[in-house]
Amino acid sequence: MEGSDENGTRADASQVDDPNGGATTWDLVVIGGGSAGSACAAEAIKLGHERVLLLNDGELGGLCILEGCMPTKTLLHPADVVREVGHAERLGIDAQVNGVDMAALQERRARLVARFQRAKIGGMESGGYTIEFGRARFVGPDEVEVTGPDGATRRVRSRAWLVSTGSKQHVPDTQGLGTPQPDGSDPVPYWTSREALLADRVPRSLAIVGSGAIGLEFGVYFAALGTRVTLLSRSPILRRGEDPELSALYTRSLEHAGLKVQIGAALASVTHDPERGDEPFEIEYWEEGHDERFRAERLLLATGRVANLDGIGLEAAGVEIANGMPVLDDCLRSTNPNVFFAGDATGDRLILHTGNAEGRHVARNLKRHFAGEKLVAWRERIPVSALFTAPPYAECGRTEHEARQAGVDVVSAKKEWANQGRGIVMDTEPGTSFVKLVVERPSARLVGCQILGPRADDLVHVISTAMHMGATARDLVAMPWYHPTLSEAFIELARDVVFQCDPIPEPVPVPDPTDP
Numbered sequence: 323m324e325g326s327d328e329n330g331t332r333a334d335a336s337q338v339d340d341p342n343g344g345a346t347t348w349d350l351v352v353i354g355g356g357s358a359g360s361a362c363a364a365e366a367i368k369l370g371h372e373r374v375l376l377l378n379d380g381e382l383g384g385l386c387i388l389e390g391c392m393p394t395k396t397l398l399h400p401a402d403v404v405r406e407v408g409h410a411e412r413l414g415i416d417a418q419v420n421g422v423d424m425a426a427l428q429e430r431r432a433r434l435v436a437r438f439q440r441a442k443i444g445g446m447e448s449g450g451y452t453i454e455f456g457r458a459r460f461v462g463p464d465e466v467e468v469t470g471p472d473g474a475t476r477r478v479r480s481r482a483w484l485v486s487t488g489s490k491q492h493v494p495d496t497q498g499l500g501t502p503q504p505d506g507s508d509p510v511p512y513w514t515s516r517e518a519l520l521a522d523r524v525p526r527s528l529a530i531v532g533s534g535a536i537g538l539e540f541g542v543y544f545a546a547l548g549t550r551v552t553l554l555s556r557s558p559i560l561r562r563g564e565d566p567e568l569s570a571l572y573t574r575s576l577e578h579a580g581l582k583v584q585i586g587a588a589l590a591s592v593t594h595d596p597e598r599g600d601e602p603f604e605i606e607y608w609e610e611g612h613d614e615r616f617r618a619e620r621l622l623l624a625t626g627r628v629a630n631l632d633g634i635g636l637e638a639a640g641v642e643i644a645n646g647m648p649v650l651d652d653c654l655r656s657t658n659p660n661v662f663f664a665g666d667a668t669g670d671r672l673i674l675h676t677g678n679a680e681g682r683h684v685a686r687n688l689k690r691h692f693a694g695e696k697l698v699a700w701r702e703r704i705p706v707s708a709l710f711t712a713p714p715y716a717e718c719g720r721t722e723h724e725a726r727q728a729g730v731d732v733v734s735a736k737k738e739w740a741n742q743g744r745g746i747v748m749d750t751e752p753g754t755s756f757v758k759l760v761v762e763r764p765s766a767r768l769v770g771c772q773i774l775g776p777r778a779d780d781l782v783h784v785i786s787t788a789m790h791m792g793a794t795a796r797d798l799v800a801m802p803w804y805h806p807t808l809s810e811a812f813i814e815l816a817r818d819v820v821f822q823c824d825p826i827p828e829p830v831p832v833p834d835p836t837d838p
């Protein structure tokens with residue numbers, strides 16, 4: 323970062339366009355310096371592009387570090403410890419939680435965020451690209467106007483652009499949410515993940531609308547701290563219930579973690595009246611034709627995030643938007659052939675590693691783009707997702723249902739952690755968790771894996787790695803698996819699916835690693 327200070331408020335504009343016309347045209351200008359944008363800029367430099375500018379509006383660090391992945395997981399860890407202590411008696415340990423010091427939790431969150439942010443800025447500073455601060459707005463197909471922190475504006479031109487401006491909260495069209503309440507009073511003071519993250523007091527009760535990652539993770543966090551959590555979900559939890567057994571088991575795990583879960587609950591209205599004392603919010607919803615309502619001290623909107631494209635002037639750039647999402651081809655290129663998108667700004671799969679991979683993919687296509695050659699299409703080969711709940715849930719590849727829908731002939735095997743050696747040692751309760759492997763028949767090629775249970779978020783990478791390497795369940799059977807581990811469960815599942823593919827299997831040749 324050239325000449326920027328700790329707060330990211332000062333920058334060296336020596337290479338940047340002169341407002342009076344002595345213009346430098348950049349090869350690539352990245353608008354939005356979060357994870358996706360900085361991944362793209364760094365990759366472009368590594369690939370030999372010299373004239374790369376990253377424009378960022380405000381503090382550097384990105385959503386993941388400042389308000390997303392890292393601070394939420396920092397808070398979820400102590401919540402896990404609270405839950406573990408709650409189970410200690412079953413292991414013969416006399417321990418109890420006497421209280422949670424929210425100020426200490428928040429101090430730790432702020433300290434770790436500052437640490438991650440420092441590391442991130444350090445990496446960006448050594449990335450070899452130029453960083454400038456300001457808000458960019460397209461004023462033409464190949465030109466933006468940048469409003470700097472001091473309010474001054476200037477123009478920047480480039481041969482290619484990446485829009486990586488992140489996402490913003492989606493607010494449902496319900497009276498009182500962002501609009502006056504039915505009695506004309508002020509809109510209700512709801513929380514988004516930003517306010518929930520900063521809570522320095524444990525609310526007695528919390529209503530959560532939405533059962534995506536944010537609703538679920540904050541739900542288990544506050545429930546562990548002692549909040550009475552009611553979570554409203556319009557559709558069955560997890561992939562809209564396409565696997566009813568999985569959805570039911572996961573919902574049960576949430577209830578086990580202390581959440582009250584209302585499935586099929588459509589939000590009807592929300593009011594907030596300070597005269598109602600401890601529970602000023604009243605939430606009304608429809609469930610199976612009934613009108614239901616309840617009160618809560620706080621309301622968390624977890625109704626999704628959408629691409630943040632406000633005020634970016636995409637019309638001036640000739641970029642088409644449909645239903646709030648940029649219209650992109652399979653190379654992440656918009657209807658202006660020089661404008662690419664990556665990260666949350668695509669409006670699709672708002673997940674950190676996906677955004678980073680998209681940013682790097684755009685950088686790798688740049689040389690072809692400048693040479694007028696055909697670009698390589700973007701494809702997330704093996705989607706991986708994790709929910710950091712209690713227990714966590716993680717999946718990679720396709721579910722059995724998805725694979726069948728796509729016309730793939732698959733077989734599967736499933737095991738409860740409560741029946742698996744290490745799972746038993748770890749006191750996993752029956753009926754709360756499982757691991758499932760899906761393979762293609764007859765090749766036994768790995769197609770997907772779903773895990774609900776301890777360390778699911780890490781374990782899933784065993785299978786996603788194998789899938790990346792094109793492995794089959796027969797390869798898993800041939801591998802050594804240390805005993806007693808959780809990952810050892812995969813060998814049992816692999817044997818099962820291999821048997822289903824081929825009941826009289828050929829012996830698998832095991833290479834001797836000492837054989838030269």
Ligand SMILES: Cc1cc2nc3c(=O)[nH]c(=O)nc-3n(C[C@H](O)[C@H](O)[C@H](O)COP(=O)(O)OP(=O)(O)OC[C@H]3O[C@@H](n4cnc5c(N)ncnc54)[C@H](O)[C@@H]3O)c2cc1C
Nearest residue numbers: 354356357358379384385386390391458488665666672674
């Ligand atoms: C509470 C929460 C928890 C999450 N947890 C996880 C998790 O556990 N795992 C996971 O994979 N994902 C998680 N996510 C999602 C993840 O944080 C995002 O997918 C990722 O951080 C998005 O990165 P990005 O680069 O697309 O956007 P951002 O990091 O938001 O970067 C966008 C940047 O663009 C700048 N900008 C915006 N407009 C302009 C403009 N006009 N000009 C210049 N600059 C501009 C912004 O200031 C910002 O710096 C979580 C999200 C939230 C909200």
Ligand SMILES: NC(=O)c1ccc[n+]([C@@H]2O[C@H](COP(=O)([O-])OP(=O)(O)OC[C@H]3O[C@@H](n4cnc5c(N)ncnc54)[C@H](O)[C@@H]3O)[C@@H](O)[C@H]2O)c1
Nearest residue numbers: 494532533534535536537556589624625626627672708709
């Ligand atoms: N562990 C992780 O990877 C992680 C953690 C947190 C956030 N994130 C990312 O952040 C993004 C935002 O998370 P999120 O949970 O807000 O979004 P989401 O899109 O995952 O879930 C939104 C939920 O809100 C519901 N909803 C939407 N409108 C509604 C309405 N009018 N009434 C009732 N319910 C409504 C949807 O049915 C859905 O259950 C996600 O895309 C997610 O990928 C990821």
